[in-house]
Amino acid sequence: MKMNYYKDNWALDVSECPCDVHFVDYLRSRAVRGKAVFHFGTGSHHVVAVENAKQRKPNHVLGVTASKEEYESYIDLVVSKPALANTYKAMFVDIYTLEPKLLPEFDVVSLFHLGEFHDPVRQKYAPLDDRKLLALMVRKTRPGGRVAFYRGSNGWRKSEPIVESFLKRGTLTKPETYKSLLICRRPGR
16 A cells, blocks of 8 residues: 555645635734744645745744655755755655654644545555544644634535534634635634
């Protein structure tokens, strides 16, 4: 059995998928600076990290991708712009295999592609599904921190009921829409 990985890469196409640009705008509009950010789906453009590095007090971004091409573009990016590596790390991983003991706490988590990639047949090796992944990332979000979702994702129909169940239970609170995004809070602070 091979790893379930994305056999392509995503170049920036705001007309089709504006979530990363909207996320950058959101972070700027809310003056989120110097925070720990988890970002699911780097794209080969790495716009979240590139724009973040332009800030006076940048965030520290851990991006994850299951695309070999996107990961190779990260390597090329930090080789050509090594200072970017001070605030941005990307990891090639099947997100459904994340190990809680290896993850720090985050202030902001983006799960824009929740619901898009889990395949129980092809990922029998993976201990997480979409619900368990969201539960893990909520636990890894600091109290009062934010968890962001992309409502235009092709996985939103699958992930929206999961998100709604977390809101109903109070595991997530204070839903806020910002352009194409839904941003929730982890209760606390």
